[in-house]
Amino acid sequence: MLHALEIARNLAADDIELVGDSALIVNQAKGVWKCRSPELQAHHDAFRILAAPFARIRIKHIRRSHNLAGIALERIRNGL
Incomplete structure (x- = not known):
């Protein structure tokens, strides 16, 4: 989520939605x-x-199997 916030800030977004597959981190x-x-x-x-600085942030939890962006980022990070 930290990286997503940095990207949103660089894009001058003020209304964003974050999704994550860790209930702990989301909550x-x-x-x-x-x-x-x-x-x-x-x-x-x-x-x-x-x-x-963001005017509005929505944060929601999704199942790991539905977090395709997260799965792709993890594979890139692991060199797969």
Whole structure:
């Protein structure tokens, strides 16, 4: 989600929709769940900073099998 926020910022978008296949990350980003993991806190803080300038952000959870963009990015990252 951090990379998506950076791209949206560079495109001067102000109304965005983010999707993710991790219920933990999605619910923390939405503020439904608190971030209690020290390992994730830096990412959570970065998300809040990057998200602040946007007029509207919608965040939704999707099943991993439906996250084709995420699957493609993971394959690219892993060199597959």
